[in-house]
Amino acid sequence: MHEYQLKLLNFIKDRRECNVEEILDGTGLSTDQVMWAIATLRDRNAINASKEETLVVELTGEGKEYLDGFPEENLVRSLSKSGQESVANIKDEIGLMWAKKNGWITIEGNMVRLSTEGSKAAAKDFEYTARKALKELGKGGDAAAIRTKYKSEMEALKKRKLIIITKRSTVGGISITDEGRKMLEAEKVEGIGQLTKDIITSGAWKKSALKRYDISAPSEETYSARLHPVREFVNYVRRVWLDMGFVEVSGPIIESAFWNFDVLFSPQDHPTREMQDTFFLSNPKEIGIEDAALLERVKRMHKSSWEKVWREKLAEQALLRTHSTSVSAHYMYRFANDVKSEYPLKLFSVGKVFRNESIDYKHLAELIQTDGIIIGDNLNLAHLIYTLKSFYQNLGFDVNNANEFMFKPSYFPFVEPGLEALYYDKERKDWIELVGAGIIRKEITKALGTKKTVLAWGAGLDRLLFRSLKIDALTTLYKNEIGWLRTRKRLEL
């Protein structure tokens, strides 16, 4: 008999009827071990047991996100600051729907306003019953007890796909049978269990039988220490670029507006340069532009193409880069007419970029982007399209199938012509953007001091990573829950 079975039988032999909890406490075995012992002992008629049903509630990925605040709560909180908002400006339809259902808002014509109830709900100390219920369920308490308290909330949470309710059957009324007692008796016969150095070297194993083990007994889980999936994925992308003959470069995430925007032909009054979308810094506030001649050329570029006024102060604003194209810009400048280099120069970078977003399970403030440039002569759209097709083919896309992969015209201020590659997502039944690309405008290469042609592109990697990890919330990636890190499957690329 296996030690788990033995422990269980010994524990119940002098007791009348036990349940699983008592056996867990009494034997020190794990749930898996106890359940296995019960199942195998019952098969051999060593114990009697009856079935009991319990409810098990699990939070979905979205449900876990909601623990920090439901969309309707976020909505009324932001409304309590702004007072009112037009329906068109409210992107979160779920929040809008539930806030309305709860009577927290009124919609008159186009405008959404807080109701009295809504003002209460926007208060800091407001306890939203839906969230309370979700929180208790998340703790893994007795679901049946929680259901008596929050019946309607649980129904709603289920409908909103925030929780999954499953019925699980467990056993109770466990008692030993005559057959079980016989087995315990038989166990008293001697034999060698765990081999030891003494048993091996003394030859004792020759004189006594080695007991047979039950090989179906459960074993403890072991986990390997592992690299983070982001590193594994980034390394894969890096290897593809390296195999294609590209040289890896990198650059700072803290930049001046000059390198992030001005050099790349983005007009100084462009909406993306507002606080709303970009993380500007309060320390340091400014980053000086060291090359006065470059500054002068960029200034001239702006004044001849955009507004008559170009302010150096605005260009000096310190920010977190919004794209890694800023790294490409630095390298265009650095390799401008560099006589030592052999053209075409093929460079790539992978790094973080930042967006001033309200973080939820679909939006991150920190994203990973890969950028690339080819600097040389006689480069054209045909080369750009070839390079991007090769890259995505290596990442597993069927690039020659027009129903799965395509290029279309697009607009980015720093390239002309501009294009993007898209793939068809079968689950979402929609074309999804993979990469923005183009030929860098002559105004820019001229300001950076090169007569070469530059092909350039920038691609977000998060969506692809998300896809290959099969996770349902983007934020899972950076929460570093060790249970997930230990048990996640290998990346499927």
Add this chain to the structure above:
Amino acid sequence: MAIVTFNINDFGFKDREELKEVINRIGLEVEEVKGDDILIDVTPNRPDLLDFYGLKRAIDNFSGKKALVEDYYSVKNGAQIEIEVGSGVGKIRPYIAAFVAKGVKLNERKLKYMINFTDKLADTYGRNRKKMAIGLHNYNVINGNLVYDASSEGKFLPIGAEVEMDFDEIIEKHAKGIRYSNTIEGKGKRVYPFLKDSEKILSMIPIINSKATAINEKTSNILVDVTGTSKKTVNDTANLLAASLMDQGGEIFPIMISYGKKSETTPTMGYREIKTSLNKIDATIGAKLTESMLVGYANKMGYPASKYGNYILVKVPPYRLDVLNYQDVVEDIAISFGYDRVVPVPVRGVSVGLPGDLYEYGDEVARYMIGLGFTEAINNYLTNDETEFSNTMRVKSDDIVTIAYSKTESITMLRSTELPGLLQDLGRSVHEKMPQRMFEVGSVFDVRDGKVHERVNLAFVSQDSKVNFAEVKSAVASIMAYLGLKYEIGDDDDPAFIPGRCAKILIDGKKRGVFGEINPAVLENFKLMEPVVACEINLVGEVSYFSD
């Protein structure tokens, strides 16, 4: 990006898929078709396509439904009336362009298209009306010449109100006044731009128009005024609107704008000529195209074009505000040719891939840590004071990189150390099996003498009922031996650790790291219940980019 919504049947396509295909091919994106509504994402370089008539024009040109007429979009009539620009607007909103469109055929839907278009245009291209705003008036009720000026006082019955209001009241109480009050600058007594005719105020600019001159679906003669702080934007917008109204059956009558001694007539409506060499086009697209093909491709994008020696000469219509020079024309020809017809060609020359040193170094360290049994964590760079300082009981430093404004409350700064992130990660994993060992290798940031410094650190934590100082000390020894770094240790008083169980790592006499047992008060702050030992070592003292 701006999303516009139109009725799909208005484009006159029987096959909706064909329409979607054309829209895609000219570089826009169909977001959704809901019933008869088509939602289209318009890129910010093409304000002309925010307009139904602009979009229809582009689609008809591309699909060959409409023949191009040379110089069609131009002014053929003489100036109708005059607008005198007063000195009041000189410093606040100096520019105005205006014209009258006569014989415009409106109906309810067309009126809605026009209002939506001008609103969207003023919000995006006009930067929420600050840089540029548009006024539309019923020309039939306008009396005599107009004055564009600014004053602190004025009273009229604005759209959306029942009684007359003065300028101050509109700013304080009227919905539009509240929304666009930021367009009015200046200290002390504020002055407001307005437009008036010989007897009445037409509008308070760029806030609200008067009810007296409001347009409706029966209006056929429309006065359009465009005002703003950028002369180019104001004139460009007037051209855009004039073209749109011509497509709606209107005839354009210019207006003379008089700035004291100087005067000019708007809209300007000229076609610009751009000469592009045939070689340049071939060299950009990577395809050999004949001259007559090029002319055809240019026509499809709405440019009248002709051959001119080794050049092709295109005429840029006045509504194309995005075309700066030949590069933009080449792009349009490429779009017209079709990106799917470009035959991919490999870049010539052999090159050898070369990984970046910084990334490789981090990768090597990470792999060594895996061998020691630590699982990798990657945390966000963005964090907050509470995690970084209060929870670790460390003293708040002024030398950190701070964020000026964040939409997410929990973001205030960039991390200057990795340890708090790892402790936070452990806090999310308390119910998981022990021991828990995690590490992170990555960048941390601080500011010294006004300059940003980026360093690369390695931090690791180990949590279990039996962890102790000796375990972390031995891990440090193993890592330092691997990295080939000679070090000494000394007492340290980092408040995140237990006094007397905390050591600093010294390399060449300089502090480069710290390790020890985490203070139970800190464990409590991160909601941890088992003991934790931890270490953070600075691997790269100063990351510098763009230097050999």
